[in-house]
Amino acid sequence: MKRYDPKTIEPKWQAVWDETKLYAAADDNDPREKYYYLVEFPYPSGEGLHVGHVLSYTALDIMARHKRMQGYNVLYPMGFDEFGLPTENYAIKHKIAPQAATETNVQNYIRQLKSLGLSFDWDRMVRTSDPDYYKWTQWIFLQLYKAGLAYQDEIAINWCPLEKTGLANEEVVDGKHERCGTPVEKKLLKQWLLKITAYADRLIEDLGTVDYLDRISAQQINWIGKSEGAEIEFRLDGMSGDMSGDRSVTVYTTRPDTVFGATFIVVSPELAKSWIEAGWKASAEVAAYITKAINTSELERQEEKTKTGVDTGIQAIHPLSGKPVPVWVADYVLGSYGTGAIMAVPAHDARDNEFARKFELPVVPVIEPVTGTPQEDPEFRRSIVAVVRNPKTGEFLTVKWVPSGGGHYGFIGGGRDGDEDIIECAKREILEETGYKNIEYKSQTLRIHHHYYAHSKKVARQIEVFGVYFDLIDDERVEPKLEPDEVGQFEVQWLSQDEVEHHITEPLHRYVYDLYVHGRIYTGDGPLLQSGEFDGLNGDRARHAIISALVKKGVGRGATKYKLRDWVFSRQHYWGEPIPIVHCSKCGAVPVPEDQLPVELPKVEHYEPTDTGESPLAAITDWVNTACPQCDGKALRETDTMPNWAGSSWYYLRYMDAHNPQAFASAKSLEYWAQVDLYNGGMEHTTLHLLYSRFWHKFLFDQGLVPTSEPYAARRSHGMILGPDGAKMSKSKGNVINPDHVVEKYGADTIRLYEMFMGPFDEQKAWSEEHLSGVSRFIYRVWTLAQDLIEAPSQPIIAEVDGDQGAFELEVDRLGHKTLKKVHEDIGAMHFNTAVSALMEYVNFLNTPTTRARLLQAESTQVRERTVRLLVLMVAPFTPHLAEELWRDLGEEASVHAAAWPAYDPELIKDDLVEIAIQVNGKLRGAIVVAADATEDEVKDAAAAEPKVAKWLAEGKIVKTIVVPRRLVNFVVN
């Protein structure tokens, strides 16, 4: 038999596929239905391909091959995202041109990608540092500029002191540069910005039109951070100095319904500073605080454990109540969000509460708490919840209900008549239920609204509850006086704080407890109180009513805020796309005319960034000095370059028509390929590349330049592959797996199949060479089995096996088609691990000695042939080289990857006989085999007759029988 030798067959077929352009997508005249799979193109670093790339690329490779075999015109392209700082740093260090370093790395990547047998259409390769490509990146920038979406502003931006470059908000993680970990500084620089904020709403809303993984949509929504609320003006009083104009402060809140609970105002140090600049004479203490706060970085501010702040002495007049409230300055309020000032509602906001406690400011509750889940048609009741604490032991008095009464723990509770005193009611319930008579009242809660469903009585209830707190004085008890229906339903128990927190889970009781012990503050919606004419209004209705009242008085309005900031688009570096703008002393900033694009990156000697915030390009005088396109006068080129996210913001469009010199892609190609059908990439790009490219695409759509409003119909993300030690792979930990070594040792088909088999595609998982060897064995078994079956006619028959040939063939065909269905559906659902499992089961079956011997017999010639062909076709997307070799061994001239994907025969999926599980009272007691088309009664009778089952049925009377066709029978007996 031919040996399985991946080292020979893999390069052989890779070369053939390459030469024949087997995987090239047809152009936009093709009548077939199109399908566009996209994986994130790599940044060609010196390290080469990562096993994570292999996971992502193989998964979509399998899907692409599967779709191609089904007759789709599949586009599965690859390219390189070449601009970026690592290459520039490498170039500086080794004194070679970034262009040359990139070229070397790209060639290495291409070699690696090809060695994995990935079916990319290499004819459409795009490279972002190719002037023919970045010409269009610059062109799109100019369109943004003309539309007013690219603008220059002198702002304090995030600056990485190590890489000496400005950063976008999205590139700052925990106050550090996401790539190099250097703490970010603020630097005032004239910057180019892109107005992504203009698209904030649509970037959220249109997520409803695409199929993204939930966590991706959620993360984008979170990042954009839209919040709806109100801006409210507070008139200021007692401000010394000569500030001009109206003296008032505008706060932003998402909770206008809590406005009557605003007991003080807090302004950010930044806002306070602007007041000083406008003439406010702050006291020395206040001024010192402001200065200190502003000079503390945001990172340090966050690390500060307790809240700091200072009273300004200014009073603000509450716009609805007319009462004065003090104005404080504190650095927990940010200058960069909202209006830079807040109304503090310490009763209903945790941060304000902390601040109020520290500085002893008043806390006024204005919302009645609501617990539980509202039900339909509730019955109304009044009640109390009594929490009794034994101060000596720290234990709490609870009752544990018997299982039929719910089985859970709770505090003492009970109904209250309309006019009954709350404390007396609580004492009465404690006495009646537990017999404890000597207790001391401590405090009680506000009215709480609780909703629940009383299962025992089958009724929905809405109750008005007061929590009442007591301390136990002594152990003296009398006999409890229980209602007849309460007798024996519960037992009294004292629980420690820890036990209470573990066992008492019912929302109302838990809230009452948390309020008492942990001082939990209520931040949810609920009916208003102490809010004048608005008392009783709830949630949105309360918010709308209060906003209307504010609008009427001219002191407020509904307002929407976002966390998303405009995209800082300038980088003070060499290795990026030059921004195609010329600065003329007469005309100002002038766009480079489109016919002069691309503005090519000049070749230079030195790439070092400067300390001045100026790009190294500024030193290349014969490039910088140019003529103004408008007045032909002396002008200077813009020396900032674009961020590395620019080229990747539209690359998927270039693949559609990769070599078009007239346009970034022709209208016809854009129309044909329309949208990426499935895009896979890393979670780390969710709020960077993915958001940026959606923004660019929407802009192009608005300009009528692309036919769809979203670039990607679906977005998925592969889970991270961890090192064998379960830690994230890193050079410093020495746990990096190099795909080259795996390919060298086991072959491309093995690493491909292993990565698919590791676990669910989108979950993180650790590399394991032991598990890999299992996959390697499987591939070896497939090879041996297939070769055996192919060579069968020339093999001596070892043993004749008796039995019905027809039944045997049916069994083989049935499992084959069941496997085919499973593999087919699992590929579509990206459940690659279970698809591989199904293939393993199938091969295990074919490999059982009797099956295998029988397949080798002369009379099995036909079934043997169709079986081996089916097997080869099914594994083709997963292990393309193995499949190709076997396919040719079967005598085929054409590639298996151009063969048609077989359709499963629905008739063969059905079994004649099915096994039925038999349960008695839900417990498995036996199983029978019946005809698949047996009637319910037949199944029932056969099940009841099964001896193992009959034994259990004899214990009582059958009161109910559930039959699930083809699955199980459940007898309910009592």
Place this chain on the structure above:
RNA sequence: GCGGAUGUGGUGGAAUGGUAGACACGCUAGCCUUAGGAGCUAGUGGGGGAAACCCCGUGAAGGUUCAAGUCCUUUCAUCCGCACCA
């Protein structure tokens, strides 16, 4: 704190509300042999039992259901993202 996810054997993981643990790794025993990191056979969730078989079991506590890993409520733990964002 907010948002998202995940908790199942010794390990990676399977299970449209319907026989929990497929498939694979590892382990145990045996076979075979051109001695290998090879192949084959059997076994492998826990407990009891000679066996038939019985009991328990999907982080925890409840609930719904004839039936719950799966649905609901609460809770604990871990991971990820955001974060004094009002």
